[in-house]
Amino acid sequence: GISPMIWRRLLVKSDSTIEDLHYILQIAMGWEDIHLHYFTIHGQQYGVSQLGGIDFNTNANLVKLSQFRFQKKEKFLYEYDLSTSPALGVWRHWWQHQIRVEAILPLQSNQTLPICISGKGICPPEDCGGAWGFMKARDEFSVHNFLEFLTSLLEDKNIEIDREEIAQLQTWLKVYQNKFDRQLVNKRLKQYSQGDKESILLKQEIL
Structure with a gap:
């Protein structure tokens, strides 16, 4: 569990x-x-x-x-x-x-x-690999990684924003806040x- x-x-x-x-x-x-x-x-x-x-x-x-x-x-x-x-x-x-x-x-x-x-x-996100997958991803997630990703988007004006990846990061930020x-x-x-x-x-x- x-x-x-x-x-x-x-x-x-x-x-x-x-x-x-x-x-x-x-x-x-x-x-x-x-x-x-x-x-x-x-x-x-x-x-x-x-x-x-x-x-x-x-x-x-x-x-x-x-x-x-x-x-x-x-x-x-x-x-x-x-x-x-x-x-x-x-x-x-x-x-x-x-x-x-x-x-x-x-x-x-x-x-x-x-x-x-x-x-x-x-609640755990859909399709995150069950209880084990959820706890592993939750424990590996950090706000530092989240902020690093956002910073890279702001610094690189030519980057193609992956909306799905952003949505996924937003989801795991919610998990982190719990x-x-x-x-x-x-x-x-x-x-x-x-x-x-x-x-x-x-x-x-x-x-």
Whole structure:
């Protein structure tokens, strides 16, 4: 796993579906929903089916969290960024999230859900090589290298600016600062609850 631990504390409605929970987690972490995923709950796999991906037995949009009758302190898994091993013929995951049911609370009439009430640590960037790759790149990154690159851009007027490389450096600068933006997460969760799923995921960044 990653050290120090990255975590989010969320409040969600019991009538939220597995599909809802998938997108809520994507938004809360800052993932972009560009990879396959699945939940493992009570020994069964659930998830949003995608072309060329895992074929689930149930429709994630029809399975509500209330159906599982979760108990306090119960845990289940959410695995994201799956790939296949041709040699083994099995799925492997790059990211494994442990979901813990901390409390089951009565719904308050004036409360807008889902909502993130706390969290710590910035989400790893997509395609960074899993936990090991993320920690290695994070530990090797330095503000000094970042400033050196920016200085070279300013000094060389003929240099062709590589926007992708600049974006990557900006991402790792955020990782170095390690500041979780809960307000932005809640802004996007509110947009999701209002039905604006697609545009939110297109604009995702690590949070």
